[in-house]
Amino acid sequence: MASDPLLSVDGLHVYYGSSHVLHGVTLETGTAPLSIVGRNGMGKTTLCQAIMGLVPSSGGEVRLGGERISGRRAFKVARAGIGYVPQGRRVFRSLSVDEHLRLVGKPDGEWTVERIYGTFPRLAERRRNGGAALSGGEQQMLAISRALLLNPRLLVMDEPTEGLAPVIVEHVVEVLREIGRSGVGLLLVEQNLTVATEVSDRIMVMMNGEIALETDAATLLNDRALRNRYLGVSAEA
Amino acid sequence: QEEETITIGGLATLEGPFAAPGEDGLRGVELAIEEFGGEIAGHPIEMITASSDGNPDVALESARRLVEQDGADIMIGPLSGSEGIRIAQYAKEQPGTTFLNGGSAAIETTLVDPAENFFRFNTEGAQWTAPLGEYVVNERGWDNIVIVSEDYSFPYAQIFGFMATYCEAGGTVQDKYFTPVGNNDYSSVIAQLPLETGEVDGMYVVLGGSDAVNFLSQYAQMGGQLPIVGGTNVTDQTVLTTQGPARELLPGILSSGPVSDNADLEAWQEFVQRYQDYFGDEGLPSPSLFASNYYTNTKAALLALQEVEGDLSNDHEALNEALSNLEFTSPTGPVSLNENRQATAAIYINEVVEQADGSLALEPLERIEEVDQYLGLGREAYMELGLPSRDNPSCPS
Amino acid sequence: MEALLDINWRLFAIVTLNGLTLASLYFIVASGFSLIFGLMRVVNMAHGSLYLLGAYIGFEVSEATGSWLLGIAAAAVVVGAAGAALQVSILSWMQGQDLRQALATIGVSIVAADLMLAQWGGSAYQITLPGAVSSFVPVPVAGRYAMARLMLIGFALVIGIGLWLMLNRTRVGMLIRAGVDDRRMLEALGVNVPLVFVGVFAIGAGLAGVAGVIGGSVLSVSPGEDARYLLSSLIVVIVGGMGSIPGAAIGALLVAMAETYGLAYTPTYGIVYTFAIMVAVLAVRPQGLLGRAA
Amino acid sequence: MADAAVKQEEALVVEGLTRRFGALVAVDGVSLRVAPGERRAVLGANGAGKTTLFNMIAGDLPPSEGHISLFGRDITRLSPQKRVLEGVRRTYQKSLVFGGLSVRDNLYVAIRGATGPRLAIWRRVETQPDRDGTGPLAERVGLADRLDAPASELSHGEQRQLELGMALAHTPRLLLLDEPAAGLSTRERESLMAMLADLPRDLTLILIEHDLDIALKAVDFVTVMHNGRLLAEGTPDEIAANQDIQDIYMGKHGQ
Amino acid sequence: MTLRRLLTVVVALVLLVYPFVVNSFWLVQIGGRTLGFGTIVLSLVFLTAYTGMLSLAQMTVAGVAGYATAYFTAPTGGVGLELAWPVALILALGLATLAGLLIGLVAVRTRGIYTLMITLAVAMAFYYLTLQNYAVFNGFTGFNNVEPPVIAGLDLGAPLPFYYLSAVLAVLCYAGVRHVVRTPFGLALQGLRDEPQRLQALGYNVPLLRVLAFGLAGFVAGIGGILNLWLNASISPGSVALNPVIDVLMAGVLGGIGHPAGAYVGAFVFTIVDNFAIDFIARERFNTLIGLVFLAIVLFSPDGLTGLVRRAWARWAGTGRRRDDAPDDSTNIGK
Numbered sequence A: 001m002a003s004d005p006l007l008s009v010d011g012l013h014v015y016y017g018s019s020h021v022l023h024g025v026t027l028e029t030g031t032a033p034l035s036i037v038g039r040n041g042m043g044k045t046t047l048c049q050a051i052m053g054l055v056p057s058s059g060g061e062v063r064l065g066g067e068r069i070s071g072r073r074a075f076k077v078a079r080a081g082i083g084y085v086p087q088g089r090r091v092f093r094s095l096s097v098d099e100h101l102r103l104v105g106k107p108d109g110e111w112t113v114e115r116i117y118g119t120f121p122r123l124a125e126r127r128r129n130g131g132a133a134l135s136g137g138e139q140q141m142l143a144i145s146r147a148l149l150l151n152p153r154l155l156v157m158d159e160p161t162e163g164l165a166p167v168i169v170e171h172v173v174e175v176l177r178e179i180g181r182s183g184v185g186l187l188l189v190e191q192n193l194t195v196a197t198e199v200s201d202r203i204m205v206m207m208n209g210e211i212a213l214e215t216d217a218a219t220l221l222n223d224r225a226l227r228n229r230y231l232g233v234s235a236e237a
Numbered sequence B: 001q002e003e004e005t006i007t008i009g010g011l012a013t014l015e016g017p018f019a020a021p022g023e024d025g026l027r028g029v030e031l032a033i034e035e036f037g038g039e040i041a042g043h044p045i046e047m048i049t050a051s052s053d054g055n056p057d058v059a060l061e062s063a064r065r066l067v068e069q070d071g072a073d074i075m076i077g078p079l080s081g082s083e084g085i086r087i088a089q090y091a092k093e094q095p096g097t098t099f100l101n102g103g104s105a106a107i108e109t110t111l112v113d114p115a116e117n118f119f120r121f122n123t124e125g126a127q128w129t130a131p132l133g134e135y136v137v138n139e140r141g142w143d144n145i146v147i148v149s150e151d152y153s154f155p156y157a158q159i160f161g162f163m164a165t166y167c168e169a170g171g172t173v174q175d176k177y178f179t180p181v182g183n184n185d186y187s188s189v190i191a192q193l194p195l196e197t198g199e200v201d202g203m204y205v206v207l208g209g210s211d212a213v214n215f216l217s218q219y220a221q222m223g224g225q226l227p228i229v230g231g232t233n234v235t236d237q238t239v240l241t242t243q244g245p246a247r248e249l250l251p252g253i254l255s256s257g258p259v260s261d262n263a264d265l266e267a268w269q270e271f272v273q274r275y276q277d278y279f280g281d282e283g284l285p286s287p288s289l290f291a292s293n294y295y296t297n298t299k300a301a302l303l304a305l306q307e308v309e310g311d312l313s314n315d316h317e318a319l320n321e322a323l324s325n326l327e328f329t330s331p332t333g334p335v336s337l338n339e340n341r342q343a344t345a346a347i348y349i350n351e352v353v354e355q356a357d358g359s360l361a362l363e364p365l366e367r368i369e370e371v372d373q374y375l376g377l378g379r380e381a382y383m384e385l386g387l388p389s390r391d392n393p394s395c396p397s
Numbered sequence C: 001m002e003a004l005l006d007i008n009w010r011l012f013a014i015v016t017l018n019g020l021t022l023a024s025l026y027f028i029v030a031s032g033f034s035l036i037f038g039l040m041r042v043v044n045m046a047h048g049s050l051y052l053l054g055a056y057i058g059f060e061v062s063e064a065t066g067s068w069l070l071g072i073a074a075a076a077v078v079v080g081a082a083g084a085a086l087q088v089s090i091l092s093w094m095q096g097q098d099l100r101q102a103l104a105t106i107g108v109s110i111v112a113a114d115l116m117l118a119q120w121g122g123s124a125y126q127i128t129l130p131g132a133v134s135s136f137v138p139v140p141v142a143g144r145y146a147m148a149r150l151m152l153i154g155f156a157l158v159i160g161i162g163l164w165l166m167l168n169r170t171r172v173g174m175l176i177r178a179g180v181d182d183r184r185m186l187e188a189l190g191v192n193v194p195l196v197f198v199g200v201f202a203i204g205a206g207l208a209g210v211a212g213v214i215g216g217s218v219l220s221v222s223p224g225e226d227a228r229y230l231l232s233s234l235i236v237v238i239v240g241g242m243g244s245i246p247g248a249a250i251g252a253l254l255v256a257m258a259e260t261y262g263l264a265y266t267p268t269y270g271i272v273y274t275f276a277i278m279v280a281v282l283a284v285r286p287q288g289l290l291g292r293a294a
Numbered sequence D: 001m002a003d004a005a006v007k008q009e010e011a012l013v014v015e016g017l018t019r020r021f022g023a024l025v026a027v028d029g030v031s032l033r034v035a036p037g038e039r040r041a042v043l044g045a046n047g048a049g050k051t052t053l054f055n056m057i058a059g060d061l062p063p064s065e066g067h068i069s070l071f072g073r074d075i076t077r078l079s080p081q082k083r084v085l086e087g088v089r090r091t092y093q094k095s096l097v098f099g100g101l102s103v104r105d106n107l108y109v110a111i112r113g114a115t116g117p118r119l120a121i122w123r124r125v126e127t128q129p130d131r132d133g134t135g136p137l138a139e140r141v142g143l144a145d146r147l148d149a150p151a152s153e154l155s156h157g158e159q160r161q162l163e164l165g166m167a168l169a170h171t172p173r174l175l176l177l178d179e180p181a182a183g184l185s186t187r188e189r190e191s192l193m194a195m196l197a198d199l200p201r202d203l204t205l206i207l208i209e210h211d212l213d214i215a216l217k218a219v220d221f222v223t224v225m226h227n228g229r230l231l232a233e234g235t236p237d238e239i240a241a242n243q244d245i246q247d248i249y250m251g252k253h254g255q
Numbered sequence E: 001m002t003l004r005r006l007l008t009v010v011v012a013l014v015l016l017v018y019p020f021v022v023n024s025f026w027l028v029q030i031g032g033r034t035l036g037f038g039t040i041v042l043s044l045v046f047l048t049a050y051t052g053m054l055s056l057a058q059m060t061v062a063g064v065a066g067y068a069t070a071y072f073t074a075p076t077g078g079v080g081l082e083l084a085w086p087v088a089l090i091l092a093l094g095l096a097t098l099a100g101l102l103i104g105l106v107a108v109r110t111r112g113i114y115t116l117m118i119t120l121a122v123a124m125a126f127y128y129l130t131l132q133n134y135a136v137f138n139g140f141t142g143f144n145n146v147e148p149p150v151i152a153g154l155d156l157g158a159p160l161p162f163y164y165l166s167a168v169l170a171v172l173c174y175a176g177v178r179h180v181v182r183t184p185f186g187l188a189l190q191g192l193r194d195e196p197q198r199l200q201a202l203g204y205n206v207p208l209l210r211v212l213a214f215g216l217a218g219f220v221a222g223i224g225g226i227l228n229l230w231l232n233a234s235i236s237p238g239s240v241a242l243n244p245v246i247d248v249l250m251a252g253v254l255g256g257i258g259h260p261a262g263a264y265v266g267a268f269v270f271t272i273v274d275n276f277a278i279d280f281i282a283r284e285r286f287n288t289l290i291g292l293v294f295l296a297i298v299l300f301s302p303d304g305l306t307g308l309v310r311r312a313w314a315r316w317a318g319t320g321r322r323r324d325d326a327p328d329d330s331t332n333i334g335k
């Protein structure tokens, strides 16, 4: 291949103790956003964590822009250019909103603390609140902001719209689309099919630790049987 | 032909702050065995050791190990007072073993319900200080003092011995200050103490190890100038080997005890010489009180063994009999036992002096012969006094 | 009535000063402990050992060079390095498992105590203070008071303010708090968390070393002091609230005051009062006086 | 209807409930009346004060002002565990499950909490008669095949399912669900809907949910909060048609 | 046969036969101590593994029982009150339970490592109290000559009866703990360890549970404390000082603080090392050896020796680990 893809995952295996959770996941993505959907407990979070170096993989490799990042410590992976929004928010309970942002923010770069406050005015209103003293949705906004402020080459987002009010979800979708346009890669894990299909055209379905299906947004939205088969959806969405 | 080996178990504190004295105590045991060529009447003498940390539970555990597991025939030890009480009590469970004290100096060990097979050839805490009380009244003319002491049984015994003769000689005690064990900032006690002589003539201090160093230097820091007499532990090796400015405060302090570094006594000098020859750089510059006490007790055991030619039959009947009647010359002079199997021996009144080489040593001012368990009061009168405590004794005013 | 007038004000003033200066010493010792505990949630049971090591190093160096300040510097550096080594070689392997770390440091303290005993024996050491501070200063009511002890207050202030600035005015404080909340997440934001932790541990240990030299000069050092100062640090931090530098100051003050007044006025139970204060504080504020709710 | 009679009939009455965090008024004088058997949704933007309201009703947070009564009884001062015994159950927005226990034990602790005796010490759980309740309960929330897994090894969504299961351990009188669908996959959301529909009719349900598909379909009545205050109340259709609410909360979804 | 059943049989056999193959030192000082001291460790393991509260005051609670027994059966120097021994023992265990409950009250709002610090401070407070107080604790000297009762001509203080007495009590305590943790009460404790807020929202009284757990642990520690007292025939402040307090923790960690069996394994190994380390290394530096052994266990086997054995068994049996009721990795306990 002429140029290396932004992210390539090749035959990734992950075990928790003796339970085999990822069975050789292979995927590639460039600057166009990619969404991964799938039922609960299929291994989506595990995949994100394995990419970030937060759980050890026992086979396969992960490359970022051609550079091998699997096996590296998480902070090196992050420094290589991945911004991570974890599932469950994981904000620092003893840091205020403002401290969160200043901790990762840099004065130069695409995303600055001021821009974040502009994007999520709610955070500006709560800038002195501690991480534990935020509502669920506010925490989620903070977790997204934290990743954006790293100005990464690739964003890995694990259900970033969980707990967000519908208007904010729309807003986040806007932001993610804009990010996609600006040449930053996006790997989005979503339960909300609407969000997944609005943000990315390419969709993968994960099942039992494997990429079971790769398709495009329109197909998934229109093909009820397909959804039924891979996501267990019976009624129309 | 080769006779059966006789095992001597040495028990001392080899852990914690008292590890150094403990090690020196065991050197005393080793030295005594070596003096007999490691053999008595054809019986090879084997020495085994176990450690305690000053805690009676641990001492007991180690003693059991020496006696029941390793088959020690003769036990020497332990080092500290409350351990000694516990071991003497254990001796009753083990009539087949002969116990000799190591360094411990609690009064109760040989006074309250003493064990038949427990022998103490060293003098105890109250004996050590008894002559000193009389001395400060008669020789120094002090008749009003304050006492500063740590709050537990050994200092009680030391104060008990001291006051027994001090009050008798007409002295009074203005006040006693007991500081809790584990305290190291004495400034608030010092704030209540007189700094210069006047109403009060001197201060009797019973604090051990670093506590003594802390107290003395803090007292000096606050400008205190009262003359000081110390308990035996104020001038022991751990204090005399202190490094740093506190050293300058020590010379001139009076104390009393069973040994004196510079005693003009042949037996002592011989002992020191032997100690230095045998241990060289490994030992202390001069043997400590503990080396001397462990040595004395071990030597008594070996002498008695020699007398009975290693006969340990019938629960050591012969050996114990011989020990009870044994009289010999220890490094500090002649020793003998009373009916409680407690030593009667000489006590020194000492002054701390700086030697030519800069080290500190105890210079004898006086030697008092044959101080017995009853402090010269006779059994009846002594038993009247009861056991020492915070409030016992107090000079009748 | 008479008894009231009878109060010995000079004694009271001196005892109060004693309490203040002892509090300063406790604060200096506890500050490093509080730093490590508050920021990294490591209960460093080897803190007392680091204190003792600092005192011995300070003694050796100041004896050899004749300079007390060099002694302090050497203790800070050597003990700081020892702390860093402890973090790298043992504690970093169990980061986040606070219980296991506490246990490991207990192991370290046992070994350290034994090795220091082998090296320096059971004698008491005292570090020579510079001549300038071995004097008296006049103080109202109390009469005069030892300069050496007053100096403690100065040290405590310098250390306290320095730490407070570091924690509240720099990014370091934020980094560390975040690292304690969720270490893995912080790493995923590109922060070399292990390095930060080593740094903090070194500073905390260095403070213990400095405290050792100061304590060894004003009082003295000998085996056994390690447990004593570990315990006082524990109580100071429990009372004051973990990780709070002003809390440690208040904790030190309460504990030292209880101890000195106790010793002066009711010697028998002086030490027990300290614990009574602790229990009383806990009953009202389990996170300590200035601690954040856990 | 006479006032007293109304009081009797209300399952939950909240009056002037206020909660301040320092200067911030998270919930500001909210009053609610929820009839027995009613299904009610509480909607509102992030930080509107919905969870805080739940916290006060369940007793996890003391209110700064106001009163709460349950079936005519004032419970404002009651401790959380006493309220449970009065029939209040809740889920948490962030799952709180017992990581060291298996799914089955998690559910069993929940069942015991509702029925007692909670501190029984003589018989092992395996021989307790109410132990059988765990199976059907797991079935209801879709965890039947994970009964023996330790809760700490569940995925995020599975923990949400368990969270729900613990609240359903016993049919409460008042059930408070804080975003039950968050983190669930599309399939599990459907099961959730079905399960909600199956709840006994006499159970009173209050639901916080950002998924409007669920929020508007599963309830009879909607309360909308904004900046700590009550903004509007009405049937789902009325709310969906309300332009203000669309602007500040639903966005184009509601159109 | 499962590991557990096999082990039960082996342990029962060993316990029965042990007295006939060893000398009096191994019988009393190793065997008796393992069982009595191990019971104190058991109370610590119980609290830590199942409630997430690491209490360093278990030796203190044991000391309360010991002091009470001594006070009521062997008055010394005017301190104490002679009572019939059943009354004395009931009082002692009652007081130990009470002490446990009180410590629980003090520590009730704390968790994990914070509990450790506070209970350590409580332990030291008790130590200083015993040291300074003469009216009840007889100060520095404590109580000597405390002998176990003679029941119907059977001297419980003699080595063999004492050993069997210890064994029976230890087995009862162990079985009791294993039982309790699988009762609703025990499950609730584990819930409290993991997520107290959730437990409260399920209708449990969390502070009460915590205090009760401490009380129960106090009762168990009290039994160990009485055995320990009889083993030493005396008690003094040294019995509740910092060293023994830390010893309990060390033994727990050696054996594995995540499983009740770890308590006795740990107590045994600790006793052995404590007694014989001096033989392995020149007499001065054996504490370094003890420290290093301890450190090595903490470093390499966070769940102690029992954890090592269980992992080895799992590998040998070739099966995935079956989960036991106690969590396998104790590494997170006390967080």
Ligand SMILES: Nc1ncnc2c1ncn2[C@@H]1O[C@H](COP(=O)(O)OP(=O)(O)OP(=O)(O)O)[C@@H](O)[C@H]1O
Binding pocket: A016, A017, A019, A021, A038, A039, A040, A041, A042, A043, A044, A045, A046, A047, A087, D152, D153, D154, D155, D156, D157, D158, D183, D185
């Ligand atoms: N720490 C762990 N130990 C053991 N098993 C785990 C652990 N974490 C997750 N698992 C298991 O691994 C599988 C995949 O989990 P993962 O969290 O990756 O799922 P997911 O697809 O992200 O699910 P969800 O949509 O619920 O977030 C699940 O079956 C889960 O039970």
Ligand SMILES: Nc1ncnc2c1ncn2[C@@H]1O[C@H](COP(=O)(O)OP(=O)(O)OP(=O)(O)O)[C@@H](O)[C@H]1O
Binding pocket: A126, A129, A132, A133, A134, A135, A136, A137, A138, A163, A165, D021, D024, D026, D044, D045, D046, D047, D048, D049, D050, D051, D052, D053, D093
């Ligand atoms: N402990 C606290 N201290 C200070 N402010 C708090 C605290 N808890 C919550 N808040 C604030 O109160 C407001 C209401 O929070 P709440 O959690 O009730 O919101 P919510 O409606 O549940 O939002 P979401 O939908 O995002 O979960 C938020 O703005 C939050 O920042």
Ligand SMILES: [Mg+2]
Binding pocket: A044, A045, A046, A087, A158, D155, D156, D157
């Ligand atoms: Mg997930």
Ligand SMILES: [Mg+2]
Binding pocket: A135, A136, A137, D050, D051, D052, D093
């Ligand atoms: Mg909420």
